[in-house]
Amino acid sequence: MRTDDLIKALDADARSTAMPLGSAWWIGAGAATLIAAAVFWLAIGPRTDIATAMYTTRFVAKFVFTMALAVSAFALSRALSTPGAATSRAAAWMVAAPLLVGVAVGLELLSVPAADWGRRLVGSNMVICLSFIPLIGIGPLAVFLAVLRYGAPTRPVLAGAVAGLLAGGLAATFYAAHCFDDSPLFVATWYTIAIAILAALGALGGRLFVRW
Incomplete structure (x- = not known):
């Protein structure tokens, strides 16, 4: 067998046994969720009145916002990890979470006296929010960067x-179960800043570790 033929055969064998990128994303998502859950339960856990809070609209709305972001970002991350894959549809869905939060903030401003806006925006857990969302998310971010590296994104940053x-x-989905501040004004401000910290770290990680 010629050397070129041997190389082609080895390459074909490697491709046939490699895990599909789609499967890697689902496994990564599962691992990231387990890591986030472990950090959440070990570090802070759910709020003491969660059994009552889960029946309130504002509390449930937080999970709608955060899960909409997670689902849309998961779809776009998968698309970006594959060279040549269409990303426009997945990118369009990224407006869902900000749009939902914007609508909720608008309704909050209409229903709450202006004198209470500042108090609801600042809340009581601002520092905890800015600390624990990045703390819970740093492990999952490492997992997702590893999956991106397994793929071949043409725009790593x-x-x-x-x-x-x-x-x-x-x-943020896990942290929302702990957070006592259910106001959309609080979520729109402090959750956004905390998530932006992870986005900035992700961009840096993409630049340093995902390039190929």
């Missing part, structure tokens, strides 16, 4: 930033 949004959405 953008892909890393979206992976950070994915990690942030996942982390």
Whole structure:
């Protein structure tokens, strides 16, 4: 057998046994969720009145926002990890979470006296929010960057930033179960800043570790 034929045969064998990228994303998502859950339960856990809070609209709305971000970012991250894959549809869905939050904030401003806006925006857990969303999300971000590296993103910085949004959405979903501040004004401000920290770290990770 000639050397070229041997190389082609080895390459074909490697491709046939390699895990499909789609499967790697689902396994990565599962691992990231387990990591986030472990950090959440070990570090802070759910709020003491969660059994009552889960019946309130504002509390449930937080999970709608964060899960919308996580799902849309997951779809876009998968698309960005594959060279030549269409990303426009997945990118369009990224407006879902900001749009939902914007609508909720608008309704909040209409229903709450202006004198209460500042108090609801600042809340009581600002520092905890800014600390624990990145803490819960850093492990999942590392997992998602590893999956991106397993793929072949042509825009690694953008892909890393979206992976950070994915990690942030996942982390914020867990953190929302602990947070006593249910106001959309609080969520729109402090959750966004905390998630943006992970997006910035993801962009840096994409630049340093995902390039190929």
